[in-house]
Amino acid sequence: MDVKQYMQTVGRQAREASRAIARADTNQKNRALAAIAAAIRRDAAKLLEANARDMAHARASGYDAALLDRLALTEKTVAGMAEGLEQIAALPDPVGEIDGLKFRPSGIQVGKMRVPLGVVGIIYEARPNVTADAAGLCLKSGNAAILRGGSEALHSNQAVAACVREGLAAAGLPDTVVQVVETTDRAAVGELITMKDYVDVIVPRGGKGLIERITGEARVPVIKHLHGNCHVYVDDRADPDKALKIVENAKTQRYGTCNTAESLLVARGIAQAVLPQIGAMLADRGVEMRGSAEALAILNAASVAPNKLVAATEADWHEEYLGPIIAVKIVEGLDEAIAHINVHGSQHTDAIVTEDYTRARRFLREVDSASVVVNASTRFADGFEYGLGAEIGISTDKIHARGPVGLEGLTSQKWVVLGDGHVRA
Amino acid sequence: MDVKQYMQTVGRQAREASRAIARADTNQKNRALAAIAAAIRRDAAKLLEANARDMAHARASGYDAALLDRLALTEKTVAGMAEGLEQIAALPDPVGEIDGLKFRPSGIQVGKMRVPLGVVGIIYEARPNVTADAAGLCLKSGNAAILRGGSEALHSNQAVAACVREGLAAAGLPDTVVQVVETTDRAAVGELITMKDYVDVIVPRGGKGLIERITGEARVPVIKHLHGNCHVYVDDRADPDKALKIVENAKTQRYGTCNTAESLLVARGIAQAVLPQIGAMLADRGVEMRGSAEALAILNAASVAPNKLVAATEADWHEEYLGPIIAVKIVEGLDEAIAHINVHGSQHTDAIVTEDYTRARRFLREVDSASVVVNASTRFADGFEYGLGAEIGISTDKIHARGPVGLEGLTSQKWVVLGDGHVRA
Numbered sequence: 001m002d003v004k005q006y007m008q009t010v011g012r013q014a015r016e017a018s019r020a021i022a023r024a025d026t027n028q029k030n031r032a033l034a035a036i037a038a039a040i041r042r043d044a045a046k047l048l049e050a051n052a053r054d055m056a057h058a059r060a061s062g063y064d065a066a067l068l069d070r071l072a073l074t075e076k077t078v079a080g081m082a083e084g085l086e087q088i089a090a091l092p093d094p095v096g097e098i099d100g101l102k103f104r105p106s107g108i109q110v111g112k113m114r115v116p117l118g119v120v121g122i123i124y125e126a127r128p129n130v131t132a133d134a135a136g137l138c139l140k141s142g143n144a145a146i147l148r149g150g151s152e153a154l155h156s157n158q159a160v161a162a163c164v165r166e167g168l169a170a171a172g173l174p175d176t177v178v179q180v181v182e183t184t185d186r187a188a189v190g191e192l193i194t195m196k197d198y199v200d201v202i203v204p205r206g207g208k209g210l211i212e213r214i215t216g217e218a219r220v221p222v223i224k225h226l227h228g229n230c231h232v233y234v235d236d237r238a239d240p241d242k243a244l245k246i247v248e249n250a251k252t253q254r255y256g257t258c259n260t261a262e263s264l265l266v267a268r269g270i271a272q273a274v275l276p277q278i279g280a281m282l283a284d285r286g287v288e289m290r291g292s293a294e295a296l297a298i299l300n301a302a303s304v305a306p307n308k309l310v311a312a313t314e315a316d317w318h319e320e321y322l323g324p325i326i327a328v329k330i331v332e333g334l335d336e337a338i339a340h341i342n343v344h345g346s347q348h349t350d351a352i353v354t355e356d357y358t359r360a361r362r363f364l365r366e367v368d369s370a371s372v373v374v375n376a377s378t379r380f381a382d383g384f385e386y387g388l389g390a391e392i393g394i395s396t397d398k399i400h401a402r403g404p405v406g407l408e409g410l411t412s413q414k415w416v417v418l419g420d421g422h423v424r425a
Numbered sequence: 426m427d428v429k430q431y432m433q434t435v436g437r438q439a440r441e442a443s444r445a446i447a448r449a450d451t452n453q454k455n456r457a458l459a460a461i462a463a464a465i466r467r468d469a470a471k472l473l474e475a476n477a478r479d480m481a482h483a484r485a486s487g488y489d490a491a492l493l494d495r496l497a498l499t500e501k502t503v504a505g506m507a508e509g510l511e512q513i514a515a516l517p518d519p520v521g522e523i524d525g526l527k528f529r530p531s532g533i534q535v536g537k538m539r540v541p542l543g544v545v546g547i548i549y550e551a552r553p554n555v556t557a558d559a560a561g562l563c564l565k566s567g568n569a570a571i572l573r574g575g576s577e578a579l580h581s582n583q584a585v586a587a588c589v590r591e592g593l594a595a596a597g598l599p600d601t602v603v604q605v606v607e608t609t610d611r612a613a614v615g616e617l618i619t620m621k622d623y624v625d626v627i628v629p630r631g632g633k634g635l636i637e638r639i640t641g642e643a644r645v646p647v648i649k650h651l652h653g654n655c656h657v658y659v660d661d662r663a664d665p666d667k668a669l670k671i672v673e674n675a676k677t678q679r680y681g682t683c684n685t686a687e688s689l690l691v692a693r694g695i696a697q698a699v700l701p702q703i704g705a706m707l708a709d710r711g712v713e714m715r716g717s718a719e720a721l722a723i724l725n726a727a728s729v730a731p732n733k734l735v736a737a738t739e740a741d742w743h744e745e746y747l748g749p750i751i752a753v754k755i756v757e758g759l760d761e762a763i764a765h766i767n768v769h770g771s772q773h774t775d776a777i778v779t780e781d782y783t784r785a786r787r788f789l790r791e792v793d794s795a796s797v798v799v800n801a802s803t804r805f806a807d808g809f810e811y812g813l814g815a816e817i818g819i820s821t822d823k824i825h826a827r828g829p830v831g832l833e834g835l836t837s838q839k840w841v842v843l844g845d846g847h848v849r850a
Contacts, residue, residue: 221824242846249848376844398837412823419801421667423674
């Protein structure tokens with residue numbers, strides 16, 4: 001197979017299909033989503049069979065437990081895919097919405113219309129459910145999609161793709177609106193991220209290595225986040241109970257997610273009062289604390305489990321542990337906390353715990369992250385929690401969409417000008 | 426001079442200054458804008474003197490008349506710079522605006538806050554007034570700016586830069602909020618467009634060659650338009666008087682602007698009725714028509730100035746003439762017009778002339794351009810005409826800002842989450 005030629009064909013087909021899906025009305029898109037969901041439900045056994053082949057191959061290849069876990073489909077996850085598509089069908093259609101149509105002194109009326117981006121390329125690793133999710137979000141937002149899943153999930157993804165094609169056709173849409181790349185050749189990715197004529201944006205989902213590689217080589221805009229080093233700053237005017245609850249939730253509710261807290265900053269003025277209790281809670285949950293000397297002194301003096309205390313190095317302030325470890329630092333106050341977060345953070349999600357109005361406002365304004373949070377857990381940074389209905393990914397960049405990216409992030413706005421024979425003076 | 430090291434220093438200083446200007450309140454930014462305007466007015470003679478040196482050098486170097494025209498400052502253009510800054514001061518400050526703060530079922534309140542992008546790099550050619558304009562727009566939108574003007578305008582730009590620094594300092598802001606690159610070494614551009622740690626977005630302003638080079642080499646997001654091949658489509662349900670007025674204005678009001686019409690499409694059903702009069706008007710204005718065979722047959726039959734009629738080649742459908750030439754094609758109707766524009770256009774600005782409601786709606790929805798226009802001239806596609814107050818450039822891309830980019834296009838939105846000890850279930 002000539003991969004370049006194959007991908008160029010896929011790209012050209014996607015560009016053509018993007019015009020059809022951009023024109024499709026809400027009902028037609030929702031009919032397609034419902035038909036895909038129905039096909040997935042009906043073919044559940046086929047999907048599980050295809051997945052079993054991928055799992056057998058992955059086990060034989062010695063992949064680790066985490067990958068096998070992401071790769072595995074169950075009856076429940078298959079049903080979840082279908083439900084996810086039905087939820088997307090129930091979301092409002094962003095396409096065609098016209099905002100702020102105003103008359104100008106020249107007599108023309110000017111506003112903005114929300115329109116699809118065109119062709120979205122999605123590159124992901126083992127999870128086969130991303131195939132259904134991403135197809136649904138692109139379809140609803142009026143975009144054509146080119147999906148490139150991990151080679152481990154090839155059979156699973158192709159089985160989902162068959163359902164997607166069937167649903168598109170049932171709604172009278174070209175089945176090239178969603179194309180799943182059929183080769184596992186890595187050159188296909190290189191082609192996908194550089195086909196500027198055919199692809200409008202790339203959304204990579206996966207580990208840091210994948211995303212770094214794609215960002216480095218892409219010639220098409222990329223919506224991505226590299227990592228999440230989220231902070232909780234406990235201000236000296238914090239309510240200690242809220243601080244304890246929020247640190248517990250932000251760190252320990254789930255360890256592997258990008259909105260999990262990886263760094264705890266505590267104001268010097270309240271550290272003696274709150275850190276021992278927070279440290280005991282963390283130790284109790286099995287969380288190792290990588291502390292600054294001052295933090296360790298307080299924790300040691302309070303006899304917090306010494307086997308959970310480790311001296312932090314400079315690298316710890318930058319780390320995304322994705323596990324039961326947290327960096328802990330004492331800071332003088334708000335200024336030092338903001339400076340620390342802006343220098344060491346990942347511009348993902350950062351929280352302050354404080355009862356002080358002015359400090360809360362300053363934190364919101366001055367911390368340069370995709371999500372800034374007052375008195376709540378960083379774990380809320382998520383498309384569902386924010387009311388987007390679903391998310392295609394999270395962006396830590398500032399251009400275009402920032403934070404959780406839902407349907408609206410897969411659209412852009414063009415200008416609409418209405419006149420009655422108006423010309424420029 | 427070690428250009429790399431110099432640019433890294435400029436970048437680091439810009440990143441630091443970006444935090445100060447992001448925090449600055451509206452009054453402080455407006456005071457700086459007023460102080461810069463005052464310094465420019467006071468130093469008008471100095472600016473003209475510096476410009477005279479650039480002009481003498483440019484003449485001696487044999488630059489063409491168009492470049493000399495763009496480079497030249499006059500008392501009027503200097504006063505215009507100062508007025509432009511005062512107009513920017515009068516615009517609403519987009520920074521800090523919070524949109525759509527809503528309670529979610531979890532109890533948290535979620536909205537979006539408009540924030541500066543950070544550091545904006547602007548690369549432009551001869552026009553020294555861009556230095557003042559771009560500095561003003563970046564400052565008001567809370568961004569630090571690195572400006573890299575053409576080497577022809579070095580002395581003029583440095584003279585403007587001195588006024589900018591003085592105004593920043595007068596308002597108590599770091600004078601590194603706006604830095605004008607002091608070397609004419611082209612390696613500085615290569616450095617600027619790849620310093621991902623220090624620069625958030627690049628806005629190139631200039632000819633197609635400059636923009637293609639920058640887009641090809643940049644590792645930082647670019648807001649740009651490559652060219653403007655704007656269309657006017659005269660539908661068979663057009664009002665002939667409006668069609669004539671709009672084609673005249675779109676093509677002949679100014680030849681060198683990117684929103685000037687370069688292609689005229691006429692529906693077959695109305696061509697005999699309107700094209701002779703439109704052709705006569707264009708010939709009268711000295712505009713050459715590059716016509717399809719069918720268009721030429723109609724124009725010849727009507728005895729429109731034969732010396733202004735040339736057979737079009739395929740290349741003409743793609744061309745941005747920036748002069749008194751227009752491509753003319755007869756199309757069957759709306760479908761062919763939309764397809765032609767989407768394939769041959771530049772996604773800049775395209776207009777339909779029609780009295781038909783459904784066709785107007787379809788044109789607005791289906792033409793994939795930054796501005797879509799009904800019954801008005803393409804020449805309206807401009808930040809001032811759209812009510813943005815000013816523009817830093819026009820984007821024909823779909824990611825982030827599209828069409829004329831004003832203050833809002835120099836900002837992004839971050840998520841704001843407000844809670845009262847809320848944690849995720």
